[in-house]
Each structure stands twice: as structure tokens, then as C-alpha cells.
Amino acid sequence: MNIFETQRLSVRHLEPTDADSMFAIFSLPEVTKWMDDGTTLSYELCEKWIEISQKNYETKGFGASAVIEKSTGDFIGCSGIVYGKERKEPEIIYAFLPSAWGKGFASELVPAMLNYGFTKCGLTYILATIAEPNKASAHVVEKSGMKLVDKELEQDGSITLVYRIER
Numbered sequence: 684m685n686i687f688e689t690q691r692l693s694v695r696h697l698e699p700t701d702a703d704s705m706f707a708i709f710s711l712p713e714v715t716k717w718m719d720d721g722t723t724l725s726y727e728l729c730e731k732w733i734e735i736s737q738k739n740y741e742t743k744g745f746g747a748s749a750v751i752e753k754s755t756g757d758f759i760g761c762s763g764i765v766y767g768k769e770r771k772e773p774e775i776i777y778a779f780l781p782s783a784w785g786k787g788f789a790s791e792l793v794p795a796m797l798n799y800g801f802t803k804c805g806l807t808y809i810l811a812t813i814a815e816p817n818k819a820s821a822h823v824v825e826k827s828g829m830k831l832v833d834k835e836l837e838q839d840g841s842i843t844l845v846y847r848i849e850r
Contacts, residue, residue, distance in 0.1 A: 684740075686748060687799050689791045693751040694762065694799075696740055697733045701749055704758035705729035707780065714778050717817045736763070745804045747776065750792060752783070759783040762792055764800045764809060773800065774810045775824075789820070793827040801850045808849045815842035 739746030
């Protein structure tokens with residue numbers, strides 16, 4: 684199901700047939716180095732992520748979604764609003780294939796996903812958690828109106844920046 688479109692992107696619910704595309708993204712160390720513990724995801728974990736997202740659509744009204752480049756029809760990323768395993772607050776997530784980096788897709792997607800969270804999902808605020816060295820993502824969320832509200836020290840000594848935006 685298509686949930687929204689931007690000028691160049693279409694965002695839709697994940698489907699079981701998206702497992703290959705998810706694995707193509709999340710099996711790459713350069714993509715996952717900023718996620719959780721930085722490890723890549725197995726094909727089975729990508730399938731499980733899709734299953735969980737489908738349940739979340741039914742129970743919460745939102746979850747991770749496929750990002751499709753409209754001009755090509757290609758699955759170029761994953762984005763959504765989720766409740767992380769360590770955090771009980773709504774959080775925006777996004778990741779793209781490296782071939783889609785540097786084209787402004789994240790800057791186009793994030794404001795639209797935040798708007799979707801507020802207008803269609805009824806959320807009153809949304810967080811973003813970003814590894815401190817990931818300057819590109821920090822710039823994207825700041826440009827989208829999110830404000831830095833905390834810096835969390837992780838067990839490994841790294842810093843996670845916590846951004847927040849309210850409706």
C-alpha cells in the first residue's frame with residue numbers, strides 16, 4: 684500500500700517480496716555501520732523485519748516502509764517511524780543504497796515522513812537517534828526542523844545524538 688509520495692519518491696508498506704531488496708541494503712557494512720551495533724543483517728532478519736513491519740501497520744498504523752525512486756521504480760531505501768527495542772518513543776529511521784547517497788533523497792524523504800507521522804499517524808512528537816560521527820544524517824534531520832535534545836553515552840564509549848520534533 685502506497686502511504687505517500689514526494690517529488691521523486693514513493694513510500695509504501697513493505698511486502699514479503701521486498702526481502703531481496705532489503706537484504707541488498709542491509710547486508711552492506713557501509714549502510715549498517717550507523718545502525719544499532721553496526722553489524723549487517725542476514726536475509727532471515729530482513730524477512731523478520733518485514734513481518735514485524737506488517738504487524739506494526741495493523742497494530743500501530745505505521746512501521747518501516749519501502750522507498751521507491753519514481754523515475755526508475757527501483758527500491759532504493761527503507762524508512763519509517765518505529766518504536767525501537769531500547770526506546771518506547773516514536774523514532775524516524777531511514778537508510779538508502781549507497782548508489783542513492785548524495786542525491787538529496789534523505790532531505791526530500793525526512794520532512795515528508797515526519798509530516799506523515801503527525802498528520803496520518805496522530806503522533807505528537809518524533810525522535811531521531813544518530814551516531815555522532817554521522818554528520819550527513821544530523822544535517823538532514825536538522826534541516827527538517829528537528830532539534831538536538833540530548834547526547835547519550837553508549838556502553839562502547841560512542842555518542843548518540845537524540846533529536847526531537849513536535850507537531
